[in-house]
Amino acid sequence: MDRKHTNKELLAKGIKYLAAALPLSFLGPSILYSAFNNQDKALFIPILILGFIFFFGAIFCIFKGIMTIVKAIFE
Numbered sequence: 001m002d003r004k005h006t007n008k009e010l011l012a013k014g015i016k017y018l019a020a021a022l023p024l025s026f027l028g029p030s031i032l033y034s035a036f037n038n039q040d041k042a043l044f045i046p047i048l049i050l051g052f053i054f055f056f057g058a059i060f061c062i063f064k065g066i067m068t069i070v071k072a073i074f075e
Contacts (some may be wrong), residue, residue: 010072021058028055033065 031051035044 004075007069007072007075011069014065014068017061021065023059024054024058024061028052028058039060 028051029048031042031054035048035051038047
């Protein structure tokens, strides 16, 4: 009986994606909160864009990390 084992390199890559998503998942909403509290300032739009970039970066890294881990375990 041939058993498949977990691809450890691919699993490590998925964990790295999730590790990268952790600070982004805190920075994105914090920057967005700061931007929305300072709507009357001149740097409102650049800070808002930066917050959205971090926010969507976190979502992308979480998705990519989970998909990579699932691929490492089941393939």
